[in-house]
Amino acid sequence: MIFPFTAIVGQEEMKIGLIVNVIDPSIGGLLIMGEKGTAKSTAVRSLAELLPELTVVKGCPFNCDPDGILCTDCKETLKTEEHLHRAKKKMRMVELPLGITEDRLIGTLDIEHALKKGEKRFESGILADANRNFLYVDEVNLLEDHIVDLLLDSAAMGINSVEREGVSFTHPAKFILVGTMNPEEGDLRPQLIDRFGLCVQVASIADKEMRMEILRRKALFDAVPENFIMSWLDEQKILAEKIIDAQSAINNIAVPDTVLEKIVTVTAPLNLDGHRADIVIMKASRALAAFRGQDSITAENIREAARLALPHRMKRLPFETTDSEKEKLASLLQEIMP
C-alpha cells in the first residue's frame, strides 16, 4: 500500500522536478538535496504507482518495449517468430543499494549456468530492472565514483552493453535517475553532479497547519490505508492524465530562436562548464509548457526550468552560491521576461 502522490503535503519543487522527467526522460534525472525525513523515496514510489502500466515483451527481464529498441534476446526471438508477445507491467521504483558492485549493476555472466550447462548466458543486473522505471539512489554521494560513472553513462546512452569473456549483450536501459544527497556528508565530484539534469532542494515544512495536515493524513493512512487511497483516487487520475497528455504534446511544441536566445542570454554570462545546462533548460521548459497545457514556451517556463537546471552547475556546492551570483542569476532571469 503506497501513500498517494497527490496527498503529499508541500514539496512542490521536488514534485514538479519528478514530473518533468517523466514527461521527457531525456532531461536526465533529478538530484534531490537536503534533509532526512522528507518523504523523498515515498514521492518517487508513489509517482511510479500513479503512472499507467507499461506495455512490455512478455517474459523479457529487461522490460523491452515491443515497439522500441529491443534487447539481444528479443531480437533473437524476432528472427524465428513473427511477433513478440505483449504483457502489461506496473512501473516501479528500483532502488540502488549502497556498496553495489559493477557486476550487480550492469549484469555479468551467469557463472552457475556456464558451469552446469556449458554455455555462457547473460545475468541481468540492476540496470535491467531499471529499464523504463525510476532508478532511486539514496545518498548518491556515498557511492563509489566508478559506479556513479557507469550509472550516468547508461542514463546518457539509454543502452547498457556488456561484454564478458566473448559474450556480448545489449539491452535498453532508459530510466529516470533520482539521486538524493545530504551535502553535509560529502560531495559528489562536479563531473558527476553536472550530469544530473535537474536539482531541487528539500526541507521540512515550518508551517504549523501544514505539519498538522501531514500528521492527519499519516494517521488516516495508517489506520485503514485502503480507504485513504480511495479518497484520493480522483486527484490521482487527473494528474496521471495531465502527464500522459504532456508526454505526447512535447513533440508538437516548437523551440523558436526567440526561446533559444532567452536561454543563452541567461547561461552565457554564468561561467558554466560545457553546454549541458542550455540543453536541459530547453527540454525542461518545453516539458513544463506541455504540463501546463500551453502550446508554446513562455519566458516563465524558461525561468522555472532555469531554476531547476542551474543552481547545481553554478558552484561546487550548489547552495553556497554567493549572493552576488544569486543576484546575477536573478537579474538574468528577470531580463528574459517580456
Add this chain to the structure above:
Amino acid sequence: MIFPFTAIVGQEEMKIGLIVNVIDPSIGGLLIMGEKGTAKSTAVRSLAELLPELTVVKGCPFNCDPDGILCTDCKETLKTEEHLHRAKKKMRMVELPLGITEDRLIGTLDIEHALKKGEKRFESGILADANRNFLYVDEVNLLEDHIVDLLLDSAAMGINSVEREGVSFTHPAKFILVGTMNPEEGDLRPQLIDRFGLCVQVASIADKEMRMEILRRKALFDAVPENFIMSWLDEQKILAEKIIDAQSAINNIAVPDTVLEKIVTVTAPLNLDGHRADIVIMKASRALAAFRGQDSITAENIREAARLALPHRMKRLPFETTDSEKEKLASLLQEIMP
C-alpha cells in the same frame, strides 16, 4: 534461564521505551545510549521471554503470521493447500553480530543447493530470524553504514525483498530494532540516528540501597534460578497482560486535532529535519495512553513521548544539546500542559 524483566532494578526509561515499541512496533525501535554494564541486553532478552508465544506457520523459517503478510514460500503453499498449518513459537531476541555481511543480513542464494540440485533456492538471513522478534544491535555505531542502511530500510518497510541472479524472494521483516551505542566511541551519522523511533540514556545507579538490591537479586538468581523466577511469576504475568491489552487498545484511541496541535507546538520551533519526530510522538503518546489504561491521550503522554522522541533529533550529539536548547524544549513541553 533468563533473569525476569520485572526484577530488573531501576532503568525505568529504558523499560518503558521497550514496552511502547512492543505495543506499537511501527514506532520504529529504540536506541539505548550510555554506559557499559547496565543490563541492556538482559532487559531485551527478558522482555521477549515475558511476552506470549507467537502463532506462526509451521516450519516457516520466517515466522510468518498465518493471518498476516506471507513470505513467497507460504504464498506458494496456499496455492496447492487449503490452509497453512499453525504452530506456537517463543518470541526471542536476535542478535546482530558486528562485522556481518550484507548476504548474511538479508539472505542470499543457497550456492550449495544450486550446485548440487541445479535449482536456485533462497537462503534466509538474520532479517528472517528477526521477523516478529527483537533485533538487538550492540554498538550500532560500529556497524558499517551500508549495513545500518539495510537494517533501517527493512525496519521501515516491514518487508525484505531479495533478488539475486533472477530469483526473487520476499518475506515479512517486522521487528523491534534495539540499538545500543556508547557516544564516546564514535557517532552514528545523523541520517541514521534519526531513523530510530525513540532514544533513551542509561547509567549506573548511584543509590546504595538499590545497588545492594541488585546484588541481592543477582545472588539469589545465581544460587537457584528456578526459585527466583518462580517468585517473580505474578509480577511478570501482570505486566504481560497490560502489554497485550494495550496492543489491542491503541486502535480505539483517537488522535484529535487538539493533540496534533500540541505536538507541532512542541516540534515546529525546534529546527528538526523532516517530519519523522512528529509522527513518532503521535504514535508513542497513543501507546503510552493505552499502556496506562487511559482511553484518550493526555498532555502528559505527549510530554513523555516527546522526551523519548526528541533528544537524539535535536543535535548531532544528542547529549550535547546546549542548555538553551534544553530550556527551549522544557518550556515548549510546559506550554502544552493544560
Add this chain to the structure above:
Amino acid sequence: MIFPFTAIVGQEEMKIGLIVNVIDPSIGGLLIMGEKGTAKSTAVRSLAELLPELTVVKGCPFNCDPDGILCTDCKETLKTEEHLHRAKKKMRMVELPLGITEDRLIGTLDIEHALKKGEKRFESGILADANRNFLYVDEVNLLEDHIVDLLLDSAAMGINSVEREGVSFTHPAKFILVGTMNPEEGDLRPQLIDRFGLCVQVASIADKEMRMEILRRKALFDAVPENFIMSWLDEQKILAEKIIDAQSAINNIAVPDTVLEKIVTVTAPLNLDGHRADIVIMKASRALAAFRGQDSITAENIREAARLALPHRMKRLPFETTDSEKEKLASLLQEIMP
C-alpha cells in the same frame, strides 16, 4: 614437560587471580597487564597441569560434561542411547592465535563434508576446544574488536550458538579467559576491558636473591625435568586439593547484607560504569574466603577482591589512576575494615 605452578617464584597476585577464577569461573576471567618475559603463559599452562582431570563425554569434541549442559550432538545421542559414555581428559590451556577469523573462533559449516557427502555438518572452532579449559589470549589488545566481542559474549553466556545456512549448533563454552596486554602497545576499548572480571599487573622481580632462585630452578628444570617435577609433587598436590575443596565450599558461604553494604560502600562513590564491579567483588571475595578455608566472608576478603576488580574499571588506562583516586580507593577500603 611443564614447569610446576608452585615452583614459580613470586608473582603472587597473578597466581591468586588465576586461582579464584578456577574456583568460581563465573567471575569472568583475568586480564594480566605488564612486562614481557614474566612467565605469564607458563603460569596458566602449569595451573591447568596441576588440576584434576575432567570427566567428559567420550569422543565429544566439545568436552561436554555428562552431568552438565550438553552440545547438540550429545543431546541427539541421548535420544537413542540410554546414557553417555564417559572419559577422562586433562585440562589444558588453549591459545588464541592473533589474526584469528570469526569462523575459526566460533566454528562454521564443514564445507568439504557438505560438498562430498551432501549433508551439512558443524565444524568446531577454538571455543569448542576451550570449553572447560583455559583460553589464553596473548596481547588481547591487538585482536580485532569484533573478535574480542565474540569472545567476551561467549564467556558471558557460557554457550556458543552458531547458525549457518540453516544449520544450528549449540555447545557449552565455559572457559576461563586469560588475556595479556602491554599497555604501551595500545589499549583495549573500555567496553571490553570492563568485561574481564579481574585484572592484575606483573613486573620483573628486583630482589637479587629471588632472581638467583629463578635461575637456579630454571637450570635444575632444564637439566633433568623429571627430577625437578618430582621434587615439587607434594606442594602441587596440596594446592590442587585446596582449590578442589574451595570449589565445593563456595556454595555454602553466605553473602549477608553486611557484606553487600561493604561492597557498595566502596564502589558507589567511585563513578564506575554499570554494576559489574559489584558483582565481581561479591563473587571473588567469596572465592577467596573459600580458598583460605574460612566459612564466611571477611572485610579482608572484600578488600583483596576489590584490589583485583577495581583498578581497570576506574580509569581508561588502569595504571594512570591519579593519586587522588588511589587515595580515595584506599580510604574507602579502609572504611570497610572492622
Add this chain to the structure above:
Amino acid sequence: MIFPFTAIVGQEEMKIGLIVNVIDPSIGGLLIMGEKGTAKSTAVRSLAELLPELTVVKGCPFNCDPDGILCTDCKETLKTEEHLHRAKKKMRMVELPLGITEDRLIGTLDIEHALKKGEKRFESGILADANRNFLYVDEVNLLEDHIVDLLLDSAAMGINSVEREGVSFTHPAKFILVGTMNPEEGDLRPQLIDRFGLCVQVASIADKEMRMEILRRKALFDAVPENFIMSWLDEQKILAEKIIDAQSAINNIAVPDTVLEKIVTVTAPLNLDGHRADIVIMKASRALAAFRGQDSITAENIREAARLALPHRMKRLPFETTDSEKEKLASLLQEIMP
C-alpha cells in the same frame, strides 16, 4: 544514431588533434584536457562513424588486417589454408571502463574453457577490441598507474603479447588512444602524460550565436535524427575523403634538414625530457601538410604541430606554464617562420 562529426560547433583544436592521429596513428594519441559537457566522446564516436569500413579477417576477434601483422590464430590458419577470408567492419570507439583489471585489459586465459575442455585458450581483452579502432579513456587520471602503463606500452608497440601459464598469444593492438582529463581532479604522472602524442584543451563556447547554433542542431537532431544526418551527408563525405587522401600522401612528403632544424630550434631551448616531442612534431607537421593538401611541410605546419605537442611537456601541469615560458615558446615559434 550518432551526431555528425562535421556538425559539431567549434572545438577546432580537438577536431584537428583527432584527425592528425587518424592520418598517422604513430603520432601516439590525444589527451583532451578541460571542462565537462564539451562533447568529447561524441566527437570521437562520430569521427569513427565517418571513416570508411575496415577490411578485416572474417571472424577474427582482433580485427586483424589480412594484409598486415596477424594474430597468433590467424597465423595458424595460414598454415593450413591458402588465404584468409575477408570481411568489412565499421570502425568504432571502444571505451575503457574505470576500475578495469589488467586481465580484462590485455586478455587472459579462458578459465572456463580450460576447466571444461582441458585445453588452454586465450580470452581476448579490451586491447583486442581496440585494434584499429579508437580507444577512449575518460578521466585517464583516475586510472591506476599500472593500467595506464600497460595501455601506453601497447600503444607504443602496436602489439599485445600475453603469456599466462605457458600459453603465449600475440595480436596487433594498434589503436588511437584518446584520453580525457580534468586537471582539477588530480594529475597524471609526468611519465605518463609525456607519452600522449598530442594534447588539446577544450572549454565551453562563450559566443551567444554559437551557443544558439548548438541548441538548434541538438533540437533538430533529437527531433528526427535520420533527417539531420542526411542533411550533413555531403560535408561528411568531403572530410572523409580528405582524411583518406592524406593517409596515403604522408609517405610522399619529405622531411628535409631545414624542417628538422626548425623543429630543434624550437625544442632544444625548452628543457624538455627526452626526444619524444621532436619526433611527434615531425610526424604531426607532416600529417597537417598532407591534410591541407600541400606537398611539403611549411613553417606554419610546424608551428601548429608544436602547439599540439609541446604544452603538456613543458611543465608538470600543462596549463600552469608561466608567462615567461609561454613567451619563450611564442618567440621560438616566431623565429622559425620565414
Add this chain to the structure above:
Amino acid sequence: MIFPFTAIVGQEEMKIGLIVNVIDPSIGGLLIMGEKGTAKSTAVRSLAELLPELTVVKGCPFNCDPDGILCTDCKETLKTEEHLHRAKKKMRMVELPLGITEDRLIGTLDIEHALKKGEKRFESGILADANRNFLYVDEVNLLEDHIVDLLLDSAAMGINSVEREGVSFTHPAKFILVGTMNPEEGDLRPQLIDRFGLCVQVASIADKEMRMEILRRKALFDAVPENFIMSWLDEQKILAEKIIDAQSAINNIAVPDTVLEKIVTVTAPLNLDGHRADIVIMKASRALAAFRGQDSITAENIREAARLALPHRMKRLPFETTDSEKEKLASLLQEIMP
C-alpha cells in the same frame, strides 16, 4: 659452492653469536643489526655447510631425529613397524620469504588431496623445513607482527602444532632463528626483540689491508671455487670439531651460585623487563666456556655473554642506549671481574 665460514674476514662478534647458538640452541637465536652488504646470509649458509650431517628418519619431511621427539606421522609408523629407518641429511639454511602467509609458515591442510582423495592430510610449511636447521629471516622488522609472533612461539616451544578442520598435526620445530634488521628502516616491537636470545651489530670493515684481503679471497673463490674450498678444509674441520665437542661438554659444566650472583649483579640494576636476559646470559656463558675448552664458567665468559644478551634489551632502540647507560653496564661488567 659456498664460501667457507672460516675464510670470512672479520665480523667476529657475528660469528661467535652464531656458534654459541649452535652449541646450545635453547639460547634462542641471534638478531643481526646493521649494514647491508656484510655477508650476513653467507655466514649462516656457510656455518650450516661446515656442520656434520644430521641423522634423520628416512623420508620424513620434518627431519625428525629418530632418537628425539617425533612428528605425528613418525609416531604412527612406530605403531606398526619395529623401528624407524635412518638417513643422513646436510644441515641447511632455510630462508623465510617476506610476505609469507600463516598457512605457508606453519603448514595447513592439503586441500587438493582432500578434494581428490576425500581424506584430510597435513601440508607442511616452512617451520617443517626449518626443523634442526637455521631459519634465516632477512629484515625481520618488515614482517607482519603476527608472523613474527608465530615464529617466536615455535622457536620457544620447539614444537609446531596445527589444528585445522579437525585434523591435528604436531611436529618438532627446533631451529636456530637468525634475524637481520636495519634499524633505519623501522623497528621491531620491544615484545619481539626481547625474544631473540642474542643480538650483534655488524658494519663494514675500515681497515684497508682487511678490505684487500676480502677482495683477494673473493677473486680466488670466483675464479676456481673448488680450489679455494680445498685450501680452507683444515680450518673448517678444526672449527667443526670444536663445536661438536662443545655441544656435548655443556652438560658437564656446572652453574654455581657464584656465577648466578655475578649474573644478577649485572642485570638487577638495569631495569630490564622480565627474566629472559638472566637465563640467556647463564646459557651463553656456559656455551662460551665449552667452546673455549674450559671446564667452568669464568667472569670473562659472563662478560662476553652479557655483551651479546643485553644491549637490545636495555632500550627500545638498542643502539640508542645513552652514554650513562653504557657506562652503567660497563661498570657493572667490571664489578663482576675477579
Add this chain to the structure above:
Amino acid sequence: MIFPFTAIVGQEEMKIGLIVNVIDPSIGGLLIMGEKGTAKSTAVRSLAELLPELTVVKGCPFNCDPDGILCTDCKETLKTEEHLHRAKKKMRMVELPLGITEDRLIGTLDIEHALKKGEKRFESGILADANRNFLYVDEVNLLEDHIVDLLLDSAAMGINSVEREGVSFTHPAKFILVGTMNPEEGDLRPQLIDRFGLCVQVASIADKEMRMEILRRKALFDAVPENFIMSWLDEQKILAEKIIDAQSAINNIAVPDTVLEKIVTVTAPLNLDGHRADIVIMKASRALAAFRGQDSITAENIREAARLALPHRMKRLPFETTDSEKEKLASLLQEIMP
C-alpha cells in the same frame, strides 16, 4: 624490427654500463636513472638483438645451457637419455610488468594440471623466461619491496628454487637485471639500490646537431626499417665481436695487489655500507680492460668502473651527493692515477 644499438645517438654511459654487464654478468645489473623518453628500453632490446644466439636445451622452458647448470627437468632427462638435444635461441629482453605477483615472478604449481591430471607440476614464471636474457624493470621504484627482494635474491644466486606443497623445482636464473627509475617519483630503499651493480644517469641531449641526427635516423628507420638496419650491419657486427672476445678474455686478466690497493684507496674513506662496491669495481674494471682490448687493468679502467659503481652507494639519493663528497671522490680517483 628493432632500431640498431649502434645507431643510438649519444648516451655513451648507459651503453657501456650495459656492455660490461654482458661481458661479466656477475657484476649485478644496471640501474638507469633519469628522464623519460631517452630510449632506455630500446637500448636494451637492441643490445639483445645484436648478441649471438644462445645454445639451449631443445624445448626447455628455462633456456638451460646444455653445458651449464641444469633445471630439475633437464637433470631428470639426463637420467634416462644419453645427452640433451640442443637448439639455438635469440637472446631477448624480458619485461617485468608493474603489479606482478610473487607466483608469476618465480613460478608456482600448475593448479589446472593438478586438478585434471592429479599430479603436481611446476608452472614457470618470469624468472624462467629471463634466464640468460635481459630482465628489464621499468620504474623499479614503483614495485613492491618484496618483489624487488625476490628479484635481487635470484639475481644474486643465479638460481630460482621454488617449493610449493611438497613439490621442489630449481632452475638457473642468470639474467642481466636492468632497472629504470625516475628519482622524482620516489626512491628505492637503500637496501635495494645497493644491490644493483652499476648505476648511470641519462638525460636528453641538448646539442642541436645531435637532436637533428636523432630525428634523421628515426625518420629513415620509420620509412623502410629493413634498409636502415642493413646500413648499420657492419657496425653491429664489429661491436658484437668485441663483446664476445671480451667475454672470454676476462678470465685471463689478473687482478694484482696494486689494483686492489687502488680500489680500496678510493672506497675506504667513503663511508660506504659493506663491501659490495669494492667487488663490483674490481669486476667492472676487468671487464672494461677486456672490452678495450687490454691485457691488464689500468688506473683509468678503475676510475671508469668507480664512476659507474659508486654514486648510488654514496648517499640515499645518488644525485644529491653534496659537492664536498663529489670533490672527495674526484680527488680519490685522481690519487690512484699513475
